[in-house]
Amino acid sequence: MLISFPRIFVVVAALTACACSREPVLFNDTNASAHVSMLAGTIGSRPVGSPANLRARDYVVDQLKQIGFEVRVQEMDARRHELGRTARVANIIGVLAGEKPDAIGLVSHYDSSPDAPGATDDALGVAVTLEAARVLATNARRQWTLLALVTDGEESGLMGAAGLVTDRDVMNRLRAYVNLESIGSSGTSVLFETGPANAWLVSPWARRAPHPRGGSYAIEVYRRLPNDTDFSILKTRDVPGLNFAAIGDSYAYHTARDTPERLSRETIRSTGENVVAIVSALQTSDITARTTTEPIFFDIGATTALSYGPVVHVALSAIALIAGVFAWVRVSSASVRSNGVLRWLLTLFWAWLGALLVGISMAAATWLLRVAREVYHPWYARPGRLFLLLIATGVAVGWAMTRAGRWLPARAHPARHPALAWSVTLPAWIALTAGALWFAPSAAYLWVLPLAAAGVLLAIVPSHNDALVRLASLVVLAVTATLWLREAHDLLRFIVAIMGRLPIVTPAFVYAAVLSAAGIMVMPPLIAVVASERPLRRPWMVTALILLLVAVALGAAYMAPAYTSEQPLRRYVRALQDGDATTATWEVASVEPGLDLGPNAPGAWTPTGGEAIEASIPWGRYSFPFVFRTAGPTLGPAPAGVSAFAIAPVAGGYQLSVSVVPREPGLMVTFMLPAGVAPARSSLPGVTRLGHWTATFVSMPPEGIAWDATFPGVGSGPDRGQTGVAPGSDRGQTGVRPRFDPQVLTGLRIAVTSSRLPGGSGWQSLPGWLPQETAVWSANATWVLPASATAAIAPVPPLR
Numbered sequence: 001m002l003i004s005f006p007r008i009f010v011v012v013a014a015l016t017a018c019a020c021s022r023e024p025v026l027f028n029d030t031n032a033s034a035h036v037s038m039l040a041g042t043i044g045s046r047p048v049g050s051p052a053n054l055r056a057r058d059y060v061v062d063q064l065k066q067i068g069f070e071v072r073v074q075e076m077d078a079r080r081h082e083l084g085r086t087a088r089v090a091n092i093i094g095v096l097a098g099e100k101p102d103a104i105g106l107v108s109h110y111d112s113s114p115d116a117p118g119a120t121d122d123a124l125g126v127a128v129t130l131e132a133a134r135v136l137a138t139n140a141r142r143q144w145t146l147l148a149l150v151t152d153g154e155e156s157g158l159m160g161a162a163g164l165v166t167d168r169d170v171m172n173r174l175r176a177y178v179n180l181e182s183i184g185s186s187g188t189s190v191l192f193e194t195g196p197a198n199a200w201l202v203s204p205w206a207r208r209a210p211h212p213r214g215g216s217y218a219i220e221v222y223r224r225l226p227n228d229t230d231f232s233i234l235k236t237r238d239v240p241g242l243n244f245a246a247i248g249d250s251y252a253y254h255t256a257r258d259t260p261e262r263l264s265r266e267t268i269r270s271t272g273e274n275v276v277a278i279v280s281a282l283q284t285s286d287i288t289a290r291t292t293t294e295p296i297f298f299d300i301g302a303t304t305a306l307s308y309g310p311v312v313h314v315a316l317s318a319i320a321l322i323a324g325v326f327a328w329v330r331v332s333s334a335s336v337r338s339n340g341v342l343r344w345l346l347t348l349f350w351a352w353l354g355a356l357l358v359g360i361s362m363a364a365a366t367w368l369l370r371v372a373r374e375v376y377h378p379w380y381a382r383p384g385r386l387f388l389l390l391i392a393t394g395v396a397v398g399w400a401m402t403r404a405g406r407w408l409p410a411r412a413h414p415a416r417h418p419a420l421a422w423s424v425t426l427p428a429w430i431a432l433t434a435g436a437l438w439f440a441p442s443a444a445y446l447w448v449l450p451l452a453a454a455g456v457l458l459a460i461v462p463s464h465n466d467a468l469v470r471l472a473s474l475v476v477l478a479v480t481a482t483l484w485l486r487e488a489h490d491l492l493r494f495i496v497a498i499m500g501r502l503p504i505v506t507p508a509f510v511y512a513a514v515l516s517a518a519g520i521m522v523m524p525p526l527i528a529v530v531a532s533e534r535p536l537r538r539p540w541m542v543t544a545l546i547l548l549l550v551a552v553a554l555g556a557a558y559m560a561p562a563y564t565s566e567q568p569l570r571r572y573v574r575a576l577q578d579g580d581a582t583t584a585t586w587e588v589a590s591v592e593p594g595l596d597l598g599p600n601a602p603g604a605w606t607p608t609g610g611e612a613i614e615a616s617i618p619w620g621r622y623s624f625p626f627v628f629r630t631a632g633p634t635l636g637p638a639p640a641g642v643s644a645f646a647i648a649p650v651a652g653g654y655q656l657s658v659s660v661v662p663r664e665p666g667l668m669v670t671f672m673l674p675a676g677v678a679p680a681r682s683s684l685p686g687v688t689r690l691g692h693w694t695a696t697f698v699s700m701p702p703e704g705i706a707w708d709a710t711f712p713g714v715g716s717g718p719d720r721g722q723t724g725v726a727p728g729s730d731r732g733q734t735g736v737r738p739r740f741d742p743q744v745l746t747g748l749r750i751a752v753t754s755s756r757l758p759g760g761s762g763w764q765s766l767p768g769w770l771p772q773e774t775a776v777w778s779a780n781a782t783w784v785l786p787a788s789a790t791a792a793i794a795p796v797p798p799l800r
Contacts, residue, residue: 026135027276029269033260035063035127036268039110040119041260044763047114047755048087048153048160049666049699056110060092060126060150067134069094069148078153078163084687087159087698093170094148096137103145104282105170105177106132106275107230107241109154114666114755115764115778116258120246124263124271125180126150132275143283145173154230156668156698161233175287176201177241178275179231184497186264187248187490188302189271192218193231195241199295202307204281205242206297211270212305214244215298215487217443225498240290242278246271247490250497251567255776256764296445300482313445317437320448321430323455328426331419334463339420351424354401355520361397362390362512369557375592376505381567382560383496389553390515396546403539418469418528422458425524429454432520446487450480450521473528480521488518500570503624505591563774571775572622573766575757577635577783578615585613586632589624590775601769602632617672617749617784618690636759638783639664640752643704645787647742653680653713654742658787660750661704667754670696671707674747679709714739748787757781 039046039056046052057073064071074091092110095103108125112118133148147170151160165171182189191214194202205212231243246267252258297307336344369386370376379386429451436444457472492514499506563569571590578585586602588595595605605628613619613629621627644659656679660669671684671694678693679686684707686695697705756765757779770777 027269027272028131028135029265029272031134032127032131032268032272033265035130036119036123036263037260039123039126040112040117040258040263044117045114046110046112046118047666047699048089048111048156049701050114051665053111053152053666057090057092057152060110060130063130064092064094064133064148067094067096067130067137069096069133069137071095074163074167076163076166078159078166079685080157080159080162081685082687083157083696084685084689084694085157085159085696085698086684087153087156087163088701089152089160089163089699091152091160091164091167092148092150093164093167094133094150096133096142096146096148098142098145098283100144101173102175102288103147103173104279104287105147105149105174105241106279107149107151107177107179107234108181109151109160109230111152111155111160113155113254115776116252116254116256117260119258119260119263120182120185121253121258122154122181123260124182124246124268127268128180128272128275131272132279135276136279139280139283144175144287146279147174147177149177151230153698158228158230158233159698161230164230165233165237171237171239174239176282177234177239178278179229179234179241179243180271180275181229181231181243181245182247183245183253184247184250184267185252185258185262186267187246188213188267189244189246189274190214190218191242191244191297192222192247193229193243194219194294194297195231195235195243196238197290197292198240198242199291199293199307199309200285200289201240201242201282202295202297204278204285205274206305206307208277208281209274209305210277211274211302212299213302214305215443215445216294216296217298217440217446217487220440220443221491226502244271244274247494250494251500253497253501254778255568255570256772257566257568257776294442296442298445298483301486313441313448316452317433317444317448320433320452320455323459324426324430324433324451325455327455327458328423328430331426331458331463331469332423335417335420335423338417338464344420344423347420348424350401352428354398355516357401358394358397358519359512359516361393362515363509365389365393366511367508370508372558373562375562375594377500377591378562379557379560380496380500380562380569381564382557383493385553385557385560386511387492387515389550389557390511392546392550392553394515394519396550399542399546403543418466418473418531419463421524421528421531422454422469422473425520425528426451426454426458428520429524446483447521449483450476450525453479454525470529473525477522477525477529480525484518484521488514500591503589503591503622505625565774568774568776571770571777572624573757573770573777573779574622575632575635575781576613576615576619577638577781578617579784579786582634583631584633584635585615585619585629587622587627587629589622589627591625593626595628596771598769598771601767602630605630615784616786617751618692619782620690635757635781635783638752638785639754639758640667640669640700640704640783640785642750642785642787644706647745649713649742650710653740654711654745656709656711656745656748657706658708658748658750659704659706660700660752662700662702662752664754665699665702667700667752668696668698669700669705670694670751670753672749672751674744677711677744680712682709683707711740711742711745746787750785750787751782752785753780753782755780 043052043055046056061071071094074093077086078089079086106129108129109122110126129148136146151164153159188211252262293309295307295309296313299305433447433451436447454476461468461472573588576585608627608629640660640662643661646657648655673693675691684695686693760766766777
């Protein structure tokens with residue numbers, strides 16, 4: 001395929017065009033807000049297997065039926081063998097028939113985290129699904145069938161999606177889908193991931209969405225985060241899809257603050273209008289088409305968007321690199337002729353040194369702010385003040401470097417004119433573009449397009465004509481500002497919230513690195529526009545203003561509250577009751593060093609150094625930097641019991657049968673075998689974790705669960721050190737397989753986990769000694785049940 005220059009020019013020129021907002025489509029955000037209020041307000045937190053989960057399911061089913069969908073509920077035990085996990089889920093499958101059986105899907109999940117009412121995650125997605133389905137159902141002529149796929153158990157390991165992909169009718173029909181997720185309460189939902197073979201699918205978003213927001217660079221960011229959505233399961237089936245999520249104000253994600261009142265009405269409206277427009281466009285497209293290409297896409301001011309395939313991307317990249325090198329040779333030659341080689345080299349060195357010192361100074365300012373405060377993340381609640389401080393610090397250091405250059409001998413003064421600014425900048429841009437094309441191709445357009453604009457324009461205009469170089473620089477500034485300013489702003493705030501969820505102390509260089517990346521793209525064309533050899537009349541006034549800005553920013557950042565009710569510190573608490581012990585082990589963890597517990601809290605808390613506790617099971621450990629542990633009050637009786645335990649001989653080995661019955665809903669049970677023991681066959685999938693084979697069942701049904709596993713009558717080979725080898729067996733003889741001792745199976749432990757602490761209050765059931773004014777808590781309690789120390793093993797029947 002040949003790429004014409006006009007087509008490439010249109011792609012580049014569109015970056016600087018002023019786009020008008022597209023005509024919005026019909027979507028009633030009042031209806032959608034009512035759905036959010038019902039799910040996250042009236043019903044509230046609805047983790048898989050809970051009574052609230054059932055109420056939410058009934059509500060969604062009823063709403064889809066009123067719209068005119070044929071609805072069925074897929075109830076099943078979903079399995080993810082790679083996790084060793086099983087879950088009882090109930091997926092909602094709504095079908096609105098079209099002229100053809102092939103279908104477009106609207107995907108969301110109605111369960112929530114047990115720690116959150118789930119207004120954003122994912123009542124927003126369900127509400128948009130319901131209202132968009134209502135709007136789309138009014139179209140009497142539908143080429144394609146519409147599927148409303150509202151899954152269960154997403155928050156428990158994507159278990160609903162794992163079950164959904166086993167439904168033959170759904171997978172035989174589904175040809176394209178839109179997945180609706182959210183981690184934020186404001187802003188237009190962002191297109192941050194696309195499925196396989198999807199270039200044709202991104203085009204309707206770029207052409208028809210009235211509020212397009214997103215960029216393919218987000219694919220590179222997302223794949224490096226420890227997050228997954230239902231999309232992660234569906235895309236393994238090679239069905240192309242679009243994954244959307246609101247990301248603004250994501251402090252409330254998976255916390256008690258994720259309420260309907262916090263969710264922006266504008267977010268609901270813009271997300272819904274985009275979804276209706278995209279699906280309407282797909283109704284007039286061939287959704288059975290497939291491409292093998294992944295597109296580059298991005299929005300321009302959330303009013304229009306561009307999408308192009310790899311051929312155009314390769315052509316633009318080649319133009320950018322070739323034109324960039326050619327332009328650098330031209331502007332450098334002109335700079336050398338005007339200033340001499342030595343002055344030119346000194347200017348390059350001085351500019352690059354200044355850029356390095358600017359980045360280091362911003363990281364140092366972050367570190368100093370941390371050292372001066374009593375917490376490790378003093379900017380968390382008011383990150384804008386930190387960013388202002390970093391920008392002010394960077395400007396101050398950059399200005400200091402320009403003033404320091406005046407102390408050099410007159411002939412060695414760094415030169416200042418537009419062409420020389422580009423002589424300094426273009427090598428860095430060329431290197432960044434090449435690196436991005438190699439390491440992060442989906443994000444490379446952020447460097448390719450500015451370099452292409454700069455390279456082409458600077459290769460055309462005379463390098464000695466300062467006015468024309470400034471004009472070209474202004475055009476390049478428009479391109480870089482369009483691509484970088486809003487993305488950098490949103491990314492910085494997103495990173496603050498993300499770091500608040502990760503179990504690490506945020507490195508001091510993180511925000512400086514993002515600002516430096518944006519600065520190296522935006523500042524050079526700005527400098528080229530304003531650069532002049534004429535000296536400033538009163539440079540001391542500039543110095544004074546910059547120092548004043550630094551002082552004000554520093555004071556504001558220092559006085560900012562670290563955590564507030566709306567931007568709370570995330571904290572974690574868990575307790576372990578091991579068998580019949582008279583006390584339980586309690587742990588509290590966070591990314592901040594203080595313990596800060598209320599009255600009536602257990603005493604004698606000690607910081608842990610990562611060592612495991614002494615228990616009958618490997619409990620694992622919190623990976624947070626600050627963990628405190630104590631022996632506290634008992635948790636009381638377990639919320640589940642072992643109703644049956646038996647070991648019986650079978651042909652070639654032994655069969656273990658265990659039944660567990662819950663006394664309350666929503667429990668998770670984990671079967672953990674002694675170290676070194678693994679079944680030959682198991683009715684539940686399991687994996688080896690912390691040295692023990694384990695199988696986990698999420699959301700135990702009221703009738704309980706039964707687990708059966710078989711073990712060979714002999715070991716798997718000599719000298720393997722297996723637990724369960726009978727005494728006296730000959731381990732040293734090659735080829736002799738040791739006998740398996742079934743009595744070792746009585747060492748089975750059963751861990752029952754609840755997301756509610758016994759004796760607590762409120763819908764989270766938290767003890768009163770956990771402060772909640774500026775903190776939010778994730779809690780769980782685990783009881784370890786011995787299987788049966790005196791379990792009888794049925795006798796081997798006589799041979800006949």
